Amino acid sequence: MIKIPSVHYLAIAPVLIFFGASLALLVTSALRRSRLSATAATVFSAKCSLAVVVVAVFQWLYVSQHGASETISHAIVLDRFGSMATVAVALGTLLTILVARDWAIRTKLLGIENHILIMATSAGAIMMAVANDLVVIFLGLEILSIGLYVLVAMDRHRARSAEAALKYFLLGGLAAAVFIYGVAILYGATGTTTISTMSLFFAANYLLHPGLAYLGGALILIAFAFKVAAVPFHNWAPDVYEGAPTPITGYMAAVVKVGAFLGFIRVILSGLGTNLDTWRPLLFALIVLSTIVGASVGLTQRNVKRLLAYSSINQAGFMLLGLWAGTGRGIASTLFFVCTYVPVIIATFAIVGLVGGATDDQHDIESYRGLGRRQPWLGAALALLLLSQLGAPFTLGFFAKFSVVAAVMDAGGTTLGVITMISAAIAAAFYLRWTQILFADPEPDQARLKVPGATGFVIAFGVAVVVVFGIWPTPIMWLCQHAAISFLP
Amino acid sequence: MMHSSWWLSALLLVPMVGVAFVLLVRRRPGASYAVGVGVAALEMALSIVVAWMYNQHLTRTGIDFAARHVISAPLGLAYDVSLDGISLLMVLLTSLTLLLALLGARDKRREPALISWLLILTTASMGSFLAHDLLLFFLFFELTLVPSYFLISQWGGTERVRAALKFFLYTFIGSVPLLIGILFLGFKNQHYVRGALNFSYTTLSAVHLSHTASVVLFCAFGFAFAVKSPIWPFHTWSPITYAEAPIAGSIEMSALLAKLGSYGLVRFAIGLFPLALSDMRPIVMTLAVIGILYGSAMACVAGDLKRVIAYSSLAQMGFITLGAMSGSQIAMIGAVLLMFNHGVITIGFFLLVSFIEKRRQVNTIKDLRGLQASAPVLAVLFTIVILASIGLPGLSGFVSEYLILLGSFATNTWWGVVGAFGVVGAAIYWLWVYQRVFHGKADAKNLAVEDVTNKERWVLVPVVVLILLLGVFPRPAIDKITPSIANLITHVSYSGVDK
Amino acid sequence: MNVPAAWYLVLAAVLFGIGGYGLVTRRSALIMFMCLELMLNAVNLTFVTFSRTLSDIGGQASVFFVMVVAAAEVTVGLGIVVAIFRRRSTTSVDELSEMKG
Amino acid sequence: MMLALAYAVPSVIVFVAAAALILTGAIGVISLKNPVHAALSLIMTLFGVAVAFIAQQADFLAAVQIIVYAGAIVVLFLFVIMFLGVDRREGVDVQPLVSQKPLALVGVVITVSAIIFTMSRSSWVTGVPSLSLGGTRLATGSHNVKQLGTSIFTTYLFAFEATAALLIIAVVGAVLLARRERVLEEAS
Amino acid sequence: MNWLASVDPLYAHGITAVVILIALIKIVAGFASIMGAVILMIWFERKVISKMQSRIGPQRWGPFGLLQTLADGIKLFFKEDLIPAEADRFVFKLAPYLCLVPALITFSIVPVGGTLHIAGHTVMLQVANPPMGILVMLAMSGISVYGVMLAGWASGSKYPLISSVRASAQMISYEAALGMTIVTIILATGSLSTHDIVTSQAHGVWHWNLIRLGVVPFVVFLIAITAELNRPPFDVVEAETELVGGFNTEYSSLRFALFYLAEFMNTITMSAIMVTLFFGGPAGYIPPIHHFAWVFPILWFLGKTVAFAFSYIWFRAALPRFRYDQLMDLGWKRLIPLSLGWMLIVAGFLVNRWWGISMMGTVILGWFVLTRAYSLGADRTVGSESVLPEVGQRPTPSRLYRQRTTKGEN
Incomplete structure (x- = not known):
């Protein structure tokens, strides 16, 4: 008789809620004679996202009392790190849903499908972040990716959308294959696919020939580099960012990074943590290339979505810094970076989507000429969000960059710190060019953009986060630190 | 008893509150200007009160108004402000710059935004001068870039976008090693004391560094401050930036932001890495001297007035650096004094140039001729400022330059000697400029130039008063500075290596 | 008793390489999908071989999941191809954009 | 000795057969122009892999391999090929990731040989069965079907449930992608 | 290869020459019997249909026209072999075999009788008893799709293509329902092996899967398998009025004969599979006759299979053809949910009543x-408007x- 493993439902509640909500929405829309109104679906999805946030808070409290634990025969971890990731994903979902609804109305495309897919995709992202088993990470990755392939192709007006989806699919598939090959090899190297067991294995056995383990880890590293679009595995990002519907681009830039980075941290630092020095050269190369290429190629872009793609490549390099450090401070700082990046980038893309218009294709940087003059609040908001990504002081972005660079310095990576900061300086040029155009003399016959309520809220939220935590980053940093502590043994 | 740090917080907060007010009244024409001027006056008043309250003998280090509140321990972020003699002069200069920039160089294009940026810039530079914590200093130091960038790129001349970007990139890249250096120090300290991350100046100045580390870190810090100052050869951003910036922006940048560099040099680079001084002194002083000569030479051939000011500033910054690095107490006092004086003089210059520009729409020297005839008062004011800048005894420039040269002769004779040629150089180019612009036979356009109005005269009154006052009676200022400088010198020489 | 695991592992690695080569060089999207399948099959072979050598069922169980993923990927991938084709046939050729590098 | 040989020879034959099927098929996939032919080659590879599975006592997986891959996935490919007429008309082309074929070849050869080299250097397998943590020792013969089932419903329970999510999202996605869009065209 | 022994007792003592010989004999015998059966089946179908339509049917060659099929085969063999100009020659030639081979392989897992003892070896009366057992049948039915699909495609002609796409769609659609009912059986048996499936039904009619699983899986299976075989009433592939002659329109001569052969072979095999899965296979009353007791299971098996073969012919004679969309609706909207639901119920009862x-x-x-x-x-x-109303609008x-x-x- 099969003994079903015990299930700690609190640990998987976020995944269940998101996926259940997605299914509920799907079934409801199939069973109602009249079409489900986009507003109702949005409200429902938003509530679910909030519910996930609440659940994550309970998880946090539970872990504070009882300590981190594994459940469902070690497949899932319940720790603060996971709760933090859950909050970030849920927040990203909430914001994206709000933006996506307005986008759907503006472009006359259906919104409910977006909600269904976004929530299911988020479930995948959370799964990646809380998984303790490489197979589960793989499945989470696939749920995330497959949802995104479809979401990217959802814009029926533009052929480019589906083409981008194809490109994303092909490279995503390649990444998935490389990832699972790495898992297979790690399985051969350690005899397990469970991350914690793997670390036990490494702790208990001294491998005379660790090549196999390194090989598996390297393949997994490459696959993750694909997912987060780190150079040289970044080729897809600009095209896909450009082709995808704008809210989805924001979602990709934010939530995929959360899932991928946090899953990645678990694999590299928990599963293979004893071999950190092996990964450092690889990570070093990825970081240097990503930050420099992202920043310098971004300078030449005229399409803002492509520009933001390169910007996000640059940011991905920064996020990798914490991994390179590999210390508690490093994990906390990457967590901080990733989590704070979520609202900022989604809000940025919300504005980009607004400017994109009903056809969602006005993304030339010239479309922004004088926007800040016509609509000072919108312009100021965008300028602030960009400044935050630039890393200007007294914005959230500064502390994000500061914390990762500090972590790297702490771990002895002065060179890396210098290189990445210089890349940030180069990247500043394109953010500034954009900002400058934003406040340049306007074209005479430009209409004012209408800012719908939900999108306005998202933008305001992003700006508020940037400003408030830019001055007082303590709470988030505190959370991240505690998350990192619960993660490290 | 030490004074409450709330005074300093007020100095930081008042401009930000001003921004809020400006944004509130932005729809009413002219109201934002009134608010701006009001805030500037309040700030000025506050600064004067603070200066009056400041007691340099309160602590051995000359620090007053100090307070430290940790904001985020893991990040090492703390709100840590204090005031000493050096900061005090800078605070006064900041307030003065804001007030005069607003009064003298009113720009009606999108006034609320302009004034907001100016106010933010004031907070940023005020914060840099008041920060006692290196991270906080860095935050404010970096923050100055943003308003400056917008001031130049939005209100500047035809080449404004390029100039703004150039300025931003230079200074931003310059600050990278600064940040890395700060972090290095912080972690060094943390690993040593095994406590929380702490970037307080007091803590970090106690960190024991190897000689090599000191040199490297000095270079890192020095680079950032050299770019900001600017010190030759890191100055290439400055002429185009000063030329393209709006007058208010030019005033802020050259009178105030440039001082951030030399302030950082004196306060942090020298204060934190005394071990590096013996190695770095010849190099930096050489650069300073080259800067003096180069600035003078370039000022001679510069084609327009703003560039002349820019290059003259380069030379003056060279003097400041020379004094700061010389290691003699007198020269350092002179350097700090010159920071203030140069600020005041530069304000005067830019205001006067803006008056000329307002009337003639150009500032190229070859288009101006014989203004003395049409605008005698302007000529007089210009003369006073020029003479102060040259260092005519009895005017403020003289005191500071004299102190610097005196100190330098004593410790580093040859650099002092060569540097002294800068004074001659200044005399040459300024007088030549004066000759070309104010003398000669004016053509019709130049004859039509009106003299300065009453309002403009009133704006220049503080400049002239300060020039004269500090020329004949610099005692109070020197008194305020001396304990801080003396403490710095003690700290440097206490580290044992420096003589 | 049986051929050494190494043979199968090398075979799988070569298969993976062939799939990868096809994926990066072929133009046709459908054939690229097929190359993806080749790669996943190589992974499966690796899993099964390790499962045999380690005498552990985990590898075989993982193969099961890989297969499910392959099926799901193909479904969506072909859906995308069909969607592109639909849009292509409905929109004029001039509007087609070419994706840059 | 003879007995051992009698056992070993067939397994070598099986391996060679499987390898031949796999490699021929794989090369066919990447070299054949016509997608239908490529698909047929793919089936060949799949069969080869199935044979390799059987040779390594993974019978159930071999059957599932044929049922899922050959019976469903490749059929789906052929469907789409025929449905869209891709074989006759121009297909859905994408820019190849690497434009230089020799370059790609060199890259792939280097990568694969590096992989093989690394594997061989660490004696191909270094792990130990995860028996202590709920892993199951592989039984021989038909029993491993039962084991496989047990493993999936215990060790990999969560993963198994996750596949449900994966399949649902895939189906929903495919339906959304392939749905007709008559109305929008009329509206626009 | 010890694991082989656990599957088939034949290999219990290692592989010797005798064992290989026995295996070869089994293969040859299996092949011969199914080929013979096909010839008889074709004759049988033609005869029965004729009777049902009040005709006489073949009668010229051999007694009762038994050799008619052979004669037809010879005729086809000598006909000209045509390959259309537009055809994809290789695939065109390949396709008939892809139809034929799966039928043969599927037959190899059917237990046609009990066990025998020859030369000290225990021999099962089935060509092979692989551990994945019934999955082979599913796999092969997956493969047989290719024969139809590629035949139509390779012809390079419009109607065969349409026909083959239809046929393969149909086969895939019904395969799901088929698989689900097989899962029900596997659940009940606890083993994949056909041998085990048969043995578990050996103790009387009430143990037949037909009865103990409820009749529903059988009905679903019957319908699905009929569709899978493209036999009437699901033979839209060959809807002459629409598609000329179906996917094999362009085929002639021997290749056409192969398709023909494959169709009937499949019919027989599936009848046999059905008997195996639901009717206890060779199970039945065995009279106590020494030395010949092993014949009776074979007879039982043959009898049951013939009954099914007859029922297929009966369907063909009696039922009108489905429309294509009806067929798809039946498959996707009725059979798949039904079989899925039934599987859940069976699984539930296997755990416990509640x-x-x-x-x-x-x-x-x-x-x-x-x-x-x-x-x-x-x-x-x-x-057309009802598909996608505008967002935010209240739909009509x-x-x-x-x-x-x-x-x-x-």
């Missing part, structure tokens, strides 16, 4: 949900759409 009852409730609920969704979906796709009720569209047509 699980079974709750599963039943779940299935009924699911049934309602599906029905509702289907009917709504049918409504929504009526008018579907009744109005219907009216509007009909008005539009008028």
Whole structure:
């Protein structure tokens, strides 16, 4: 008789809620004679996202009392790190849903499908972040990716959308294959696919020939580099960012990074943590290339979505810094970076989507000429969000960059710190060019953009986060630190 | 008893509150200007009160108004402000710059935004001068870039976008090693004391560094401050930036932001890495001297007035650096004094140039001729400022330059000697400029130039008063500075290596 | 008793390489999908071989999941191809954009 | 000795057969122009892999391999090929990731040989069965079907449930992608 | 290879020459018997259909026209072998074999009788008893799709292509339902091996899967397998009125004969499979006759199989052909949910009664949900406007759409 493993439902509640909500929405829309109104679906999805946030808070409290634990025969971890990731994903979902609804109305495309897919995709992202088993990470990755392939192709007006989806699919598939090959090899190297067991294995056995383990880890590293679009595995990002519907681009830039980075941290630092020095050269190369290429190629872009793609490549390099450090401070700082990046980038893309218009294709940087003059609040908001990504002081972005660079310095990576900061300086040029155009003399016959309520809220939220935590980053940093502590043994 | 740090917080907060007010009244024409001027006056008043309250003998280090509140321990972020003699002069200069920039160089294009940026810039530079914590200093130091960038790129001349970007990139890249250096120090300290991350100046100045580390870190810090100052050869951003910036922006940048560099040099680079001084002194002083000569030479051939000011500033910054690095107490006092004086003089210059520009729409020297005839008062004011800048005894420039040269002769004779040629150089180019612009036979356009109005005269009154006052009676200022400088010198020489 | 695991592992690695080569060089999207399948099959072979050598069922169980993923990927991938084709046939050729590098 | 040989020879034959099927098929996939032919080659590879599975006592997986891959996935490919007429008309082309074929070849050869080299250097397998943590020792013969089932419903329970999510999202996605869009065209 | 022994007792003592010989004999015998059976089946079908249609049927060659099929075969063999110019020659030649081989392989797992003892070896009367057992049948039915699909495609002709796409769609659609019913059987048996499946039904009629699983899986299986075989009433592939002659229109001579052969071979094999799965295979009353007791299971098996073969012919004679969309509806909207639901119920009862009852409730609920969704979906796709109303608009009720569209047509 099969003994079903015990299930700690609190640990998987976020995944269940998101996926259940997605299914509920799907079934409801199939069973109602009249079409489900986009507003109702949005409200429902938003509530679910909030519910996930609440659940994550309970998880946090539970872990504070009882300590981190594994459940469902070690497949899932319940720790603060996971709760933090859950909050970030849920927040990203909430914001994206709000933006996506307005986008759907503006472009006359259906919104409910977006909600269904976004929530299911988020479930995948959370799964990646809380998984303790490489197979589960793989499945989470696939749920995330497959949802995104479809979401990217959802814009029926533009052929480019589906083409981008194809490109994303092909490279995503390649990444998935490389990832699972790495898992297979790690399985051969350690005899397990469970991350914690793997670390036990490494702790208990001294491998005379660790090549196999390194090989598996390297393949997994490459696959993750694909997912987060780190150079040289970044080729897809600009095209896909450009082709995808704008809210989805924001979602990709934010939530995929959360899932991928946090899953990645678990694999590299928990599963293979004893071999950190092996990964450092690889990570070093990825970081240097990503930050420099992202920043310098971004300078030449005229399409803002492509520009933001390169910007996000640059940011991905920064996020990798914490991994390179590999210390508690490093994990906390990457967590901080990733989590704070979520609202900022989604809000940025919300504005980009607004400017994109009903056809969602006005993304030339010239479309922004004088926007800040016509609509000072919108312009100021965008300028602030960009400044935050630039890393200007007294914005959230500064502390994000500061914390990762500090972590790297702490771990002895002065060179890396210098290189990445210089890349940030180069990247500043394109953010500034954009900002400058934003406040340049306007074209005479430009209409004012209408800012719908939900999108306005998202933008305001992003700006508020940037400003408030830019001055007082303590709470988030505190959370991240505690998350990192619960993660490290 | 030490004074409450709330005074300093007020100095930081008042401009930000001003921004809020400006944004509130932005729809009413002219109201934002009134608010701006009001805030500037309040700030000025506050600064004067603070200066009056400041007691340099309160602590051995000359620090007053100090307070430290940790904001985020893991990040090492703390709100840590204090005031000493050096900061005090800078605070006064900041307030003065804001007030005069607003009064003298009113720009009606999108006034609320302009004034907001100016106010933010004031907070940023005020914060840099008041920060006692290196991270906080860095935050404010970096923050100055943003308003400056917008001031130049939005209100500047035809080449404004390029100039703004150039300025931003230079200074931003310059600050990278600064940040890395700060972090290095912080972690060094943390690993040593095994406590929380702490970037307080007091803590970090106690960190024991190897000689090599000191040199490297000095270079890192020095680079950032050299770019900001600017010190030759890191100055290439400055002429185009000063030329393209709006007058208010030019005033802020050259009178105030440039001082951030030399302030950082004196306060942090020298204060934190005394071990590096013996190695770095010849190099930096050489650069300073080259800067003096180069600035003078370039000022001679510069084609327009703003560039002349820019290059003259380069030379003056060279003097400041020379004094700061010389290691003699007198020269350092002179350097700090010159920071203030140069600020005041530069304000005067830019205001006067803006008056000329307002009337003639150009500032190229070859288009101006014989203004003395049409605008005698302007000529007089210009003369006073020029003479102060040259260092005519009895005017403020003289005191500071004299102190610097005196100190330098004593410790580093040859650099002092060569540097002294800068004074001659200044005399040459300024007088030549004066000759070309104010003398000669004016053509019709130049004859039509009106003299300065009453309002403009009133704006220049503080400049002239300060020039004269500090020329004949610099005692109070020197008194305020001396304990801080003396403490710095003690700290440097206490580290044992420096003589 | 049986051929050494190494043979199968090398075979799988070569298969993976062939799939990868096809994926990066072929133009046709459908054939690229097929190359993806080749790669996943190589992974499966690796899993099964390790499962045999380690005498552990985990590898075989993982193969099961890989297969499910392959099926799901193909479904969506072909859906995308069909969607592109639909849009292509409905929109004029001039509007087609070419994706840059 | 003879007995051992009698056992070993067939397994070598099986391996060679499987390898031949796999490699021929794989090369066919990447070299054949016509997608239908490529698909047929793919089936060949799949069969080869199935044979390799059987040779390594993974019978159930071999059957599932044929049922899922050959019976469903490749059929789906052929469907789409025929449905869209891709074989006759121009297909859905994408820019190849690497434009230089020799370059790609060199890259792939280097990568694969590096992989093989690394594997061989660490004696191909270094792990130990995860028996202590709920892993199951592989039984021989038909029993491993039962084991496989047990493993999936215990060790990999969560993963198994996750596949449900994966399949649902895939189906929903495919339906959304392939749905007709008559109305929008009329509206626009 | 010890694991082989656990599957087939033949290999218990290692592989010797005798064992290989026995295996070869089994293969040859299996092949011969199915080929012979096909010839008889064709004759049988023609005879029965003739009787049902009040005709005489073949009678010239051999007694009762038994050799008619052979004669037809010889005739086809000598006919000209045509390959269309547009054809894809290789695939065109390959396709018939892809149809034929799976049928043969599937037959190899059918236990046609009990066990024998020859030369000290225990021999099962089935060509092979692989551990994955019945999955082979599923795999092969997956492969046989290719024969049809590629035949139509390779012909390079329009109608065969349409036919083959239809046929393969049909086969795939019904394969799901097929698989699900097989899962039900596997659940009940606890083993994949056909031998085990048969043995578990050996103790009388009440143990037959037909009875103990409820009749539903059998019905689903029967329908699905008929569709899988492309036999009437699901032979839309060959809908002459629409598609000339189906996917094999362009085939002639021996290749056509192969298709023909494959079809009947499949029919026999599937009958045999059905007997194996639901009717206990060779199980039945065995009279106590020494030395010949092993014959009776074979006879039982043959009898049951013939009965099924007859029923297929009966379907063909009696039932009208389905329309294509009806066929798809039946497959996707009725059989798949039905078999899925039944599988859940069976699984539930296997765990315990309460699980079974709750599963039943779940299935009924699911049934309602599906029905509702289907009917709504049918409504929504009526008018072109009904597919996607604009976002934010209140959609018109579907009744109005219907009216509007009909008005539009008028």
